Amino acid sequence: MTKQPSFLYNNPDVLRHTIHDAGTRTLQCGVTLPEVRLAYQTYGTLNADASNAVLVCHALTGDQYLLGTHPLTGKEGWWHTMIGPKKAIDTDRFFVICSNVLGGCAGSTGPLSLNPATGKEYGIDFPTVTMRDMVQMQYDLIRGLGIQQLAAIIGPSMGGMQALQWGSTYPHAARHIILLATSHRHSAQNIAFHEIGRQAIMADPDWHGGRYRDFGVIPRRGLAVARMTGHVTYMSEQTLQRRFGRSLQDRTQLSYGFDADFQVESYLRYQGSTFVDRFDANSYLYMTRATDYFDLAFDHGGVLAKAFSGQTRYHVISLSSDWLFPTAGMRQIVKALNASGHAVSFVEIQTHRGHDAFLLNEPDVMQTLSSCFGTV
Amino acid sequence: MTKQPSFLYNNPDVLRHTIHDAGTRTLQCGVTLPEVRLAYQTYGTLNADASNAVLVCHALTGDQYLLGTHPLTGKEGWWHTMIGPKKAIDTDRFFVICSNVLGGCAGSTGPLSLNPATGKEYGIDFPTVTMRDMVQMQYDLIRGLGIQQLAAIIGPSMGGMQALQWGSTYPHAARHIILLATSHRHSAQNIAFHEIGRQAIMADPDWHGGRYRDFGVIPRRGLAVARMTGHVTYMSEQTLQRRFGRSLQDRTQLSYGFDADFQVESYLRYQGSTFVDRFDANSYLYMTRATDYFDLAFDHGGVLAKAFSGQTRYHVISLSSDWLFPTAGMRQIVKALNASGHAVSFVEIQTHRGHDAFLLNEPDVMQTLSSCFGTV
Numbered sequence: 001m002t003k004q005p006s007f008l009y010n011n012p013d014v015l016r017h018t019i020h021d022a023g024t025r026t027l028q029c030g031v032t033l034p035e036v037r038l039a040y041q042t043y044g045t046l047n048a049d050a051s052n053a054v055l056v057c058h059a060l061t062g063d064q065y066l067l068g069t070h071p072l073t074g075k076e077g078w079w080h081t082m083i084g085p086k087k088a089i090d091t092d093r094f095f096v097i098c099s100n101v102l103g104g105c106a107g108s109t110g111p112l113s114l115n116p117a118t119g120k121e122y123g124i125d126f127p128t129v130t131m132r133d134m135v136q137m138q139y140d141l142i143r144g145l146g147i148q149q150l151a152a153i154i155g156p157s158m159g160g161m162q163a164l165q166w167g168s169t170y171p172h173a174a175r176h177i178i179l180l181a182t183s184h185r186h187s188a189q190n191i192a193f194h195e196i197g198r199q200a201i202m203a204d205p206d207w208h209g210g211r212y213r214d215f216g217v218i219p220r221r222g223l224a225v226a227r228m229t230g231h232v233t234y235m236s237e238q239t240l241q242r243r244f245g246r247s248l249q250d251r252t253q254l255s256y257g258f259d260a261d262f263q264v265e266s267y268l269r270y271q272g273s274t275f276v277d278r279f280d281a282n283s284y285l286y287m288t289r290a291t292d293y294f295d296l297a298f299d300h301g302g303v304l305a306k307a308f309s310g311q312t313r314y315h316v317i318s319l320s321s322d323w324l325f326p327t328a329g330m331r332q333i334v335k336a337l338n339a340s341g342h343a344v345s346f347v348e349i350q351t352h353r354g355h356d357a358f359l360l361n362e363p364d365v366m367q368t369l370s371s372c373f374g375t376v
Numbered sequence: 377m378t379k380q381p382s383f384l385y386n387n388p389d390v391l392r393h394t395i396h397d398a399g400t401r402t403l404q405c406g407v408t409l410p411e412v413r414l415a416y417q418t419y420g421t422l423n424a425d426a427s428n429a430v431l432v433c434h435a436l437t438g439d440q441y442l443l444g445t446h447p448l449t450g451k452e453g454w455w456h457t458m459i460g461p462k463k464a465i466d467t468d469r470f471f472v473i474c475s476n477v478l479g480g481c482a483g484s485t486g487p488l489s490l491n492p493a494t495g496k497e498y499g500i501d502f503p504t505v506t507m508r509d510m511v512q513m514q515y516d517l518i519r520g521l522g523i524q525q526l527a528a529i530i531g532p533s534m535g536g537m538q539a540l541q542w543g544s545t546y547p548h549a550a551r552h553i554i555l556l557a558t559s560h561r562h563s564a565q566n567i568a569f570h571e572i573g574r575q576a577i578m579a580d581p582d583w584h585g586g587r588y589r590d591f592g593v594i595p596r597r598g599l600a601v602a603r604m605t606g607h608v609t610y611m612s613e614q615t616l617q618r619r620f621g622r623s624l625q626d627r628t629q630l631s632y633g634f635d636a637d638f639q640v641e642s643y644l645r646y647q648g649s650t651f652v653d654r655f656d657a658n659s660y661l662y663m664t665r666a667t668d669y670f671d672l673a674f675d676h677g678g679v680l681a682k683a684f685s686g687q688t689r690y691h692v693i694s695l696s697s698d699w700l701f702p703t704a705g706m707r708q709i710v711k712a713l714n715a716s717g718h719a720v721s722f723v724e725i726q727t728h729r730g731h732d733a734f735l736l737n738e739p740d741v742m743q744t745l746s747s748c749f750g751t752v
Contacts, residue, residue, distance in 0.1 A: 029632035128632035188616035188640045192608045195641045196572075196601060198634060199648070203597030205581055221579035225572060225601065232568045237699075240564035246671060254669055256405035256504035258574060258661060262668070264564045265571045272575070285634060292638070293630055295622060323613075 016071045017064075017107035018042075020099070022140040031127035034116050038141050039107025040064050040099035043083065044091035046145070053147045054089060054376075055138065055174070056098040057155030057162035060230070060287050061279055063106035064098045073278060081361050088369035094151065094376075101162070102137045103129040103287060105280035112213075112280050124210025124282055131165045131294045138162070139170060152176040152376045154369075156358040157325070158287070161294050164307075164333070168296060171310025176376050178315040178369070181358050183325045184304055184333055185295040190324065193233050194288040197226030201281050210282055223281045224272030231271045236321035236354030240264060297336075304336035314344040315372045319365075322355040345372075392447045393440075393483035394418075396475070398516040407503035410492050414517050415483025416440050416475035419459065420467035422521070429523045430465060430752075431514065431550070432474040433531030433538035436606070436663050437655055439482035440474045449654060457737050464745035470527060470752075477538070478513045479505040479663060481656035488589075488656050500586025500658055507670045511541045515549065528552040528752045530745075532734040533701070534663070537670045540683075540709070544672060547686025552752045554691040554745070557734050559701045560680055560709055561671040566700065569609050570664040573602030577657050586658055599657045600648030607647045612697035612730030616640060673712075680712035690720040691748045695741075698731040721748075 017039040026032045041064040046053060056066060056079065065071070067080040083089040083096055100108040103126065111126040142150065153174045155163035160182020167177045183190075201207055204222030208215050232240075244264035248254070251261065260266040300306035314337050318327040327348050337344040349364045351357045357365060393415040402408045417440040422429060432442060432455065441447070443456040459465040459472055476484035479502065487502040518526065529550045531539035536558020543553045559566075577583055580598030584591050608616075620640035624630070627637065636642040676682035690713050694703040703724050713720040725740045727733045733741060 185622065187613060188620040188622065188638075189608065189613045191622070191638050192604075192616060192640050192644055195636075195638075195644055196604050196608065199597075199604060199645070200576055200579075200601045202634070203576075203580065203601055221575075225576045225579055228568075228572050228575060229605065232565065232572065237563060237565045240568060244564040246561065246564065246567070246674070258578070258665065260571075262564075262567050262571075264568050268568055268571055269575070289634065298622070 019107070020141040020144050022137050022144075025133075025137065027127050027133045028130045029128045033109065033127065036102065036109045036137060037107075037113075038099045038102070038109070038137050040097060040141060041066065042098075042145075043067060043096040044094050046095040046147070050145075050147045051149070051151060052094050053142070053145070053150050054094045054096045054373075055142065055150050055153045055166075056083070056089075056096060057138070057153065057159035057166075058098060058101065059155075059157035059159050060291065061275070061284070062159070063104065064100045065106075066096065066098050078359060081359075082366060082369055088366045089154070089373055094373075097142070097145065099138055099141055101129075101134045101287075103134070103283060103290065105283040108137075110280070111282035111286060121213050123213055124285075126282070126286065128293075129286055129290055131161050131290055132169060134290070135162050135165045135169055138166075139173065142173070150174040152178060152373070154178040154180065155182065156180040157182055157355065158291050160325075161291060164296055165294075167310075167312055167314070168299075168307040171308065171312065174312055176313050176315065176372070178317070178372050179330070179333065180317045180365075180369075181319050181322050181325050181355055183329045184297060184307075184336075186292050187329070191292045193229055194292055197229050198285055198288060200225035200229070201285060207281065210285075212281070218276060219281045220276045223276045223279070223284060224269075226281075226284060227275040227279075228268045228272045231268060233324045234354060234356040236323065236352055238321060238352040239354050239356075242352065304332065305339035308337060308340040308342060312342065313375070314342055316344060316346045317365075317368055317372075318346075318348045319353075319355065319357045320348055320350045321352050322357070324355045395483070396517040396520050398513050398520075401509075401513065403503050403509045404506045405504045409485065409503065412478065412485045412513060413483075413489075414475045414478070414485070414513050416473060416517060417442065418474075418521075419443060419472040420470050422471040422523070426521075426523045427525070427527060428470050429518070429521070429526050430470045430472045430749075431518065431526050431529045431542075432459070432465075432472060433514070433529065433535035433542075434474060434477065435531075435533035435535050436667065437651070437660070438535070439480065440476045441482075442472065442474050454735060457735075458742060458745060464742045465530070465749055470749070473518070473521065475514055475517055477505075477510045477663075479510070479659060479666065481659040484513075486656070487658035487662060497589050499589055500661075502658070502662065504669075505662055505666055507537050507541045507666055508545060510666070511538050511545055514538070514542075515546060518549070526550040528554060528749070530554040530556065531558065532556040533558055533731065534667050536701075537667060540672055541670075543686075543688055543690070544675075544683040547684065547688065550688055552689050552691065552748070554693070554748050555706070555709065556693045556741075556745075557695050557698050557701050557731055559705045560673060560683075560712075562668050563705070567668045569605055570668055573605050574661055574664060576601035576605070577661060583657065586661075588657070594652060595657045596652045599652045599655070599660060600645075602657075602660060603651040603655075604644045604648045607644060609700045610730060610732040612699065612728055614697060614728040615730050615732075618728065680708065681715035684713060684716040684718060688718065689751070690718055692720060692722045693741075693744055693748075694722075694724045695729075695731065695733045696724055696726045697728050698733070700731045 204219035207219035580595035583595035
């Protein structure tokens with residue numbers, strides 16, 4: 001038995017999480033979950049008529065800590081570049097809300113939560129969650145905060161899937177929906193890369209059929225390989241080439257062995273090894289499954305345009321070098337929104353930084369979001 | 377202890393391999409290997425003046441069995457579509473040779489070979505091999521067969537790297553060199569995907585630090601994940617979408633679990649699971665390392681044109697949807713060959729089938745190779 005790993009949720013600092021109690025909920029898979037809780041953070045001040053609220057939906061491995069020092073990792077929140085006083089999403093104007101998704105591992109109900117029926121963590125017995133489930137819990141949170149209509153919902157990547165689901169399920173819930181580097185459904189290649197990650201986790205004997213918490217271990221090696229795989233898809237070929245190329249790591253010549261000779265190898269190993277300390281392996285399985293399952297066209301007889309009604313204004317933003325969610329796929333969303341009579345703007349941001357550009361200090365992303373929120 | 381796995385090399389049918397003894401050889405890494413052997417096959421008949429010999433160099437996980445029934449797997453040889461009587465590489469005209477590369481696992485000296493110094497298999501103690509090492513052994517084989525000059529050398533993928541190395545190291549060894557879906561050096565993204573595969577193998581506890589043969593096991597799960605990762609890079613996004621899309625496997629609705637719901641998941645799992653019975657995990661490490669290390673420009677002061685001399689005619693063929701070795705990279709080879717004064721033809725074959733198109737029954741590939749060999 002090795003030392004019990006410390007996860008966000010199990011850390012004493014969990015007490016710092018703000019919790020919304022969503023009660024007993026039946027999920028899309030048919031399972032009823034008791035005592036569903038969402039951990040969330042807010043930034044800025046809700047105005048008197050509760051009309052300035054912006055919901056931010058986080059990506060696959062994100063959480064509710066958008067800015068400021070993350071209470072557990074000590075790093076800055078994942079969207080501090082974009083949100084804050086006088087920033088693209090201006091917290092002097094807006095009341096910004098972000099909650100950890102259902103099935104996540106940063107305080108919301110998920111595989112690391114205690115099952116009230118057994119007193120033990122759910123682990124792999126946690127039910128499969130969908131984008132619709134995640135959004136239903138968020139809806140409950142928003143209503144709980146006394147907000148009838150959001151000024152805007154914005155989401156990058158998996159967050160954009162949630163924003164799309166919001167637009168479909170609750171067509172009057174937001175005046176604006178901003179979709180960034182996302183898709184209305186995963187391609188076969190997207191599913192393939194996620195499946196590689198899942199197989200890497202489940203192949204690790206320390207996964208123990210999903211019951212690794214009982215054994216005091218985590219499937220560290222498998223989760224690291226899964227993260228490495230994901231990470232390569234978040235970066236463009238050009239960025240990898242510009243940033244690393246074939247440069248060697250801490251050496252002037254090849255080692256003729258299996259060390260990390262190349263900088264890109266060293267970088268990926270580092271990305272994998274640090275991820276395992278901040279993210280739960282089962283939660284990674286559930287998050288990747290939720291994104292693979294998401295198919296807003298299928299849910300509407302194969303016609304995406306039928307997913308949308310209401311008067312919401314949409315803003316669709318793609319990243320030119322994003323090969324995970326290419327511009328062509330986002331154009332399909334624009335077409336469907338046009339076909340369903342919605343006001344929709346579309347921008348393709350020119351960047352060589354791939355999918356991850358939404359996280360980075362990329363001026364064009366900031367300016368584009370700033371323009372969007374200028375109309376909100 | 378589970379049953380000792382049966383590899384090609386250890387199978388009694390190994391006796392069917394034709395072996396060339398290359399003697400004691402010092403490799404690029406500085407290590408001297410005794411008793412180096414190459415397993416090879418030939419097809420067609422060598423003519424009286426030994427002027428009709430064509431060397432085929434195989435790809436990462438290929439072997440010397442080009443056509444006919446593979447003696448061990450029972451399947452057809454990997455390039456039966458392209459080689460045979462009246463085919464693109466016509467065995468009525470040409471004497472075709474293919475040898476398993478040094479470091480491989482189909483009969484040539486590699487990690488599965490016995491180290492004469494210890495009487496045990498080399499395993500992970502096998503020295504790192506390079507493209508130059510592989511080609512030097514092939515040169516010895518060709519000379520051993522009494523051939524002074526090859527009519528042509530052809531190689532797809534890693535085979536193309538060997539063909540490039542041949543052109544550089546032995547500029548008068550062939551009248552024609554045909555490069556198909558290859559590169560003169562791996563990009564950072566290529567290295568990244570290989571590193572994911574290596575980390576998956578080495579993360580498997582059954583790898584046992586590379587000494588799994590001592591434990592009677594193979595790192596089955598890690599090697600399967602490595603193969604899945606490789607396989608996704610061999611297929612284009614479009615092929616995955618056309619062939620699988622989001623179709624479900626043997627079911628009409630989602631399972632809400634972690635089974636292979638999608639056909640693409642089932643397909644990849646199958647590719648992974650069948651690979652482990654035909655390929656040695658350590659050999660996979662050595663092959664991926666050799667391709668990552670290959671950099672013909674670096675070897676010539678960063679100027680690829682300096683790699684080439686002599687009068688060889690080059691034929692460069694790229695595949696439009698190959699994102700592993702894109703056309704842009706192959707154009708760099710063409711430019712370098714032009715700059716060094718070589719006769720060179722260039723064709724980009726339009727196909728949606730990605731890198732793997734060279735293996736498939738793709739009429740344009742056959743016609744292009746047929747045209748090439750019409751000039752040989």
